[in-house]
Amino acid sequence: MAFSKSSWGSVGVSLAIATLGLYAVVVGSGYRMGELTRMGPGFFPVIIGTAVIVLALAAAFESRGENEERMALRLAPIVWVGTAILAWLLLVQSLGLVVATFALVGLSALAKPPIRPVSILVLGGALSLSGYLVFIWGLGMPLTLWGR
Amino acid sequence: METLANLGLGFQAALTWESLLFCLLGVSLGTFVGVLPGIGALATISMCLPLTFYLDPMHGMIMLAGIFYGAQYGSSTASILLNLPGSPTAAVTCLDGYPMAQQGRAGVALFITTIASFLGGSFAIILLVGFSPVLADFAISFSSADYFSIMILALCAASTLSTGSVIKGLLMVAVGLLLGLVGTDISSGAARFTSGNIDLSNGISLVALAMGLFGVSEIFANLCRGEYATVDARAITLRSMLPTREDMRRFWPAAWRGSVVGSIVGMLPGTGPTIATFMSYSVEKRISRTPEIFGRGAIEGISAPEASNNASVQAAFIPTLTLGIPGDAIMAVMLGGMLIHGITPGPQLLTDEPTLFWGIVASFWIGNIFLLVLNIPMIGVWVRLLSIPYHLLYPAMLFFICIGVYSVSYSTFDVLLTLVFGLAGLFMNRFGFPAAPLLLGFVLGPLLEEHFRRALVLSRGDLAVFLERPISLIFLAMTALVLAGSIPLVRAATGRVAGLVRKRG
Incomplete structure (x- = not known):
């Protein structure tokens, strides 16, 4: 065999x-x-x-x-995206949506260098705002912006 | 006449402001994610599923369905302009669409695929209107044994009639069935495979599973590949989209053939749009008098698969709504969504909830007309979308995945599960284990067990019941045929086209 x-x-x-x-x-x-x-x-x-x-x-x-060509796995993107999701789920209830979202955006950005601080800030802000409008204000989800 | 009255009822429900709004929202969102390679309709539908829990069930379903067929329209855009399929079904469109773009005929290709999509969609909707009541009348007499056998056929067909390994497909179905068992057993109340975890007592969250396997793992895969092409926003003008008379002469017959193939394939349980597009491409190539022009920008090569694609998507609602048996993973998620809304699709749906059923059907037509407008005069907007850089896109997707999963039951455990399934999905994808059959197995698992148990209670434990009922026997025989690979034609055809797609990749 x-x-x-x-x-x-x-x-x-x-x-x-x-x-x-x-x-x-x-x-x-x-x-x-x-x-x-x-x-x-x-x-x-x-x-x-x-x-x-x-x-x-x-x-x-x-x-x-089997002898097929497969895409190469790279550790860095997997680790950073994984950490980003973990950070969001660990932070969102205690520190609130804004901190969790900035952590998610910042950590996941490390998966694809170069780091662009401005777009991280803008994106984090825009996503926090839309998350607030749709899920907290619109749907009444029991999350807070800044934690309790 | 009754059908007309029913359709009238449906349009009454679908032409309210709210229905129109959610329909437009759904098809726009669908086109949006269809255009962008790397976000699939499945991930989007799972992401929006929790949002629809706040809506009236009909509006929710109208929106989710809109995402599904809207994405099929959008997915041809990136195939033609970038040679990157927006969804797996659009891979076939790359074969002739991209060469057309290289010849400076991108506009014509975009126009043709939109018209073909509309034609295919409309054809299948007519079929849906005419055929569903008949099938539902027939299905009302189905017993549990019959349902069990139809589901077995759907599961086997979905896992074997694709392009990869049959064994891996079947294995993924079985794993899906297993994951579907987690949680409280409905007939005995016993908690199974929960390890005492309260978060699992209601079962694994469908949204977490779907988002992990199709959302997070796609992001992983895209980042590992490291490349993500974007297009310069070139203006595709209306004038450049107008096809020549010769183009149209070749378009019509191909589009009709595609519609027929797509409708038939879409109606069968367990066969989705991917098979439909692959089959109709190979049909076109086989009957063409000039097979050598395929792959070099043949009009037939984009018309038939696109028509077939949309026909199969609309026809897939026939078994899902009238039997409660979804044809592919996306329909499985839609079925899951309906079940969460407290709607049980099946033959009773037409008589118990006529407004809901006919309202959804009527909205399909309205949605297809919206899509025609969105995709022809407004194509420039969508083309410009292809210039959004990926470094902005994936963090946003991650955010909506996280908050979407969380919003289902306010559980961070579900978000963790999503990550776990994302990692699992990455490895499955990497080593050729298809994720779609797993999802189908997951949704059908509890139904399969219930019908299996009920059939055997009624037959007093006699397994022969599955062979004694004629309908059940027919479906089991079809399953045997499928498994025996007695449809080598399909496999050979899809295999050949898949080979072509890979070579171009």
């Missing part, structure tokens, strides 16, 4: 999904199974979990020789 060098990712993702299926089967079989006439909550999860395992192993087998 020859694994091509570029297939490790595909095989890896398949095996990760197989593990997810295994988890579903193990946890699912802990629920009441019931019988075909009256299925318990565990019945369907075990069937689907099994299907996931089987298909994932088949996918791993199928893609072992």
Whole structure:
């Protein structure tokens, strides 16, 4: 069984999904199974979990020789965009919409240098304002501009 | 006659100021995101879904549907001008649209695709009007076993009739079904796969899942690619858009064929616009007496796929509204939205909520007329959009994704989930695991389980019920055919066109 060098990712993702299926089967079989006439909550999860395992192993087998060109993954954009979202969700309830939004815009800007301070400020302000108008003022969402 | 009366009812509902406003809002927003490569209709619809919870269900659906078909109009713009598809379905339009632009005929190409879209859309709407009541009458007698089998067909067709690996497609459906199980089991009340987390007791948020897989992961992918082409705002004048008589002579038959192919493909459960456009392109190329001009700016090569694209989008509402079974991921999100609004699409929808059903259908026509105006006299505005730099676009998208997800249930946990699904989506996308079947499985999962259980309760645990009911048997047989790959024609055709698209990419 020859694994091509570029297939490790595909095989890896398949095996990760197989593990997810295994988890579903193990946890699912802990629920009441019931019988075909009256299925318990565990019945369907075990069937689907099994299907996931089987298909994932088949996918791993199928893609072992895969040799397709894939886009390159770069760490910096992923890390900065991820941090930006995390910052927003951690800050929005405590420090309010404005701080959270500026954090989001500022951190996500690091994903695509060069840094443009002016556009960060303008964009952060414009987004905070539109967020306020649409979601807080318009839809009555329980968020504050500056935190509580 | 009854249909006419119903349509009258529909237009009455769709011609109110509010309906018109939300229709215009939807199609404008749809064109906006359709024009911009990198923001899809799916991400936009998921982003707007929470907003519609504050609206009357009909207005909400009119707006969401407007985004969907509006995006199909807009998506040809970037394909023609930049060779960058605004949505996956527009990839085919690049093949002949971009060469036309290089020959200085961008205006004509934009005009032709808009007219083709209008033609395809209108054709399918007529079909929707005529066919839905018939199908609904028929479907009223469907049992749970029948529904189960139709859903199995939809899920298998959606995952196998695309371009990538069949096994990966089916795997993604299964993963979607699994994710759909998270939360409280409706028939027993047991919490499943929640690990005691209260945020998960109502299940994984559809909006978080869709935004993660299609919004955040797109942003990741665009930033990793590092390149994002923009166009100089060149004025496309009305005069430059006028096609020659020869152009129109070649346009009409191709556009009609595209409309027919698109309507048929769109109506089937599990087949979406991508397959429709690929199929109609290959049909055109096959029946053409001059196949060698395809890929070098053939009018037929943009007319048929664009007509087909819009026909399939409108026809996709037939199974979604009358059976409650969506054809692709976008329709699945729309179905999810209707369910959240407390509307259960299905054969009863036409009799229980005639105003809603016919109002939405009537709004399609109004929307298509809006789009004609938006895309021909006002095309210059949209072309200028292509000059918005990406460094302003993606932070704004991130913001609307975050606040949109948060607004569904005021939960920061959902925003975290969005990030997790965004990362998962990036890796899936990178290694050829399609995200759309996952979303379809996620939405259909709970329905599938419910009908499976109910069918077996009624048959007292006899699995043969799925083979004894004739309708169920027919759909299972079709599923077997699909799985056996007995439609090599479709796969070969889509595969060939996909190969062409890749080569150009």
